Amino acid sequence: MLAGLKGDAAAHKALLTTLSAYLRGYFKTHLARIGRGSADAEDLVQETLIALHTRRHTYDRSQLLTPWVYAIARYRLVDFLRRSKASVTDVAIEEADEVLADDDPSSVESGLDLEKLMAHLTPKTRQAIQLVKLDGLSVSEAAARSGMSQSAIKVSVHRGLRALSLLVKQRSPS
Amino acid sequence: MKTDKLIDMLGTNLEPVKGGQLRNTLIIALAVGAVAAFCLMLVTFGLPAAVLGGGYSGLRVLALAFTLGLATAGTSFLIRSARPGEPGRKLLLLIGLPFFAILSAGLVALVLADPAAWGGMVFGPQWAACLICIPLFAFAPFASFVLALRRGAPTNLMRTGAIAGLVAGALGATVFAFHHSSGSIPFIALWYGGPILLCALVGAILGPRLLRW
Numbered sequence: 437m438l439a440g441l442k443g444d445a446a447a448h449k450a451l452l453t454t455l456s457a458y459l460r461g462y463f464k465t466h467l468a469r470i471g472r473g474s475a476d477a478e479d480l481v482q483e484t485l486i487a488l489h490t491r492r493h494t495y496d497r498s499q500l501l502t503p504w505v506y507a508i509a510r511y512r513l514v515d516f517l518r519r520s521k522a523s524v525t526d527v528a529i530e531e532a533d534e535v536l537a538d539d540d541p542s543s544v545e546s547g548l549d550l551e552k553l554m555a556h557l558t559p560k561t562r563q564a565i566q567l568v569k570l571d572g573l574s575v576s577e578a579a580a581r582s583g584m585s586q587s588a589i590k591v592s593v594h595r596g597l598r599a600l601s602l603l604v605k606q607r608s609p610s
Numbered sequence: 611m612k613t614d615k616l617i618d619m620l621g622t623n624l625e626p627v628k629g630g631q632l633r634n635t636l637i638i639a640l641a642v643g644a645v646a647a648f649c650l651m652l653v654t655f656g657l658p659a660a661v662l663g664g665g666y667s668g669l670r671v672l673a674l675a676f677t678l679g680l681a682t683a684g685t686s687f688l689i690r691s692a693r694p695g696e697p698g699r700k701l702l703l704l705i706g707l708p709f710f711a712i713l714s715a716g717l718v719a720l721v722l723a724d725p726a727a728w729g730g731m732v733f734g735p736q737w738a739a740c741l742i743c744i745p746l747f748a749f750a751p752f753a754s755f756v757l758a759l760r761r762g763a764p765t766n767l768m769r770t771g772a773i774a775g776l777v778a779g780a781l782g783a784t785v786f787a788f789h790h791s792s793g794s795i796p797f798i799a800l801w802y803g804g805p806i807l808l809c810a811l812v813g814a815i816l817g818p819r820l821l822r823w
Binding site: 440441442443444445446448449452453456478481482485486487489491492493494495496497499503504506507508510511515 | 613614616617618620621624625626627628629631632692693694695696762763765822823
């Protein structure tokens with residue numbers, strides 16, 4: 437941590453990698469208790485890593501590292517639970533098995549960033565992106581599902597992707 | 611997004627971080643808030659006699675000691691609260707100390723005085739002005755503390771907000787004490803301490819909303 441604060445990128449990455457393993461275990465244990473899957477845990481791991489990174493100036497060099505990391509992880513967990521209070525019970529019984537079985541960390545990707553970015557799109561483009569790019573439906577299936585014409589779906593997907601890439605650029609300054 | 615990729619992204623072009631940054635931010639916020647409150651007092655009441663050197667009665671010194679003691683203890687607690695983790699109970703006790711001192715001094719003064727004079731001691735000169743002006747003067751310091759704390763990472767938002775309100779209230783009372791000639795010790799305990807606690811309460815309510823990160 438100390439080397440990372442001085443600007444040693446390799447040390448910083450190594451630290452975040454080590455911590456991400458601990459965080460994954462921590463969040464999985466707590467989320468499993470309320471029936472949330474490992475994708476949520478991975479979202480939280482990423483959120484916490486970002487917090488550890490952007491708030492690294494709040495670490496007091498004279499103190500131990502673990503309580504600091506734990507306090508941030510706990511804060512993110514509580515914040516997450518508060519945000520998702522309404523949807524805690526949303527997992528249908530049929531899906532529950534699938535959610536809990538999906539437990540391999542290497543295969544889990546977080547939907548976090550994309551979901552946040554998607555919120556900026558208009559409802560029509562968002563639906564088109566969701567159906568075609570995320571749910572993997574064909575254009576004709578998506579058209580049938582949403583009640584839009586096939587060409588409208590294509591145009592919406594195209595526009596939506598362009599808007600998304602712009603948003604991604606805006607969000608990462610480097 | 612894969613976590614490994616994220617770590618890679620975070621590690622690229624890593625900027626070194628200086629120590630003591632957060633502490634300096636909070637101390638600057640304290641100074642800015644205090645100056646703003648003082649200016650507001652000058653605008654509202656004009657230059658008070660006490661600033662020019664005269665009128666440092668024992669009571670005014672006592673009032674200033676009370677409010678400045680609170681502000682100092684509260685600020686050191688804020689510096690700890692702006693970091694993730696538990697700040698420890700010792701500092702909370704330190705904040706309680708000025709209150710305890712002024713309350714017991716006030717009670718002793720009441721006991722020693724003639725009961726017939728109690729009403730005049732408690733509802734001394736301008737008690738309503740204390741109640742209005744202290745929170746009014748506390749507004750600027752509170753705002754500057756919130757801005758500074760948002761750059762930190764407080765994990766107990768309600769408590770951090772309460773202490774920010776308390777310190778802001780103490781600063782407001784400090785500034786007010788320059789203008790106001792306090793009547794008695796019980797008066798200071800009630801009409802300085804009370805509005806300061808009111809500020810702390812407002813801070814506790816606003817904290818979770820304003821300080822979230």
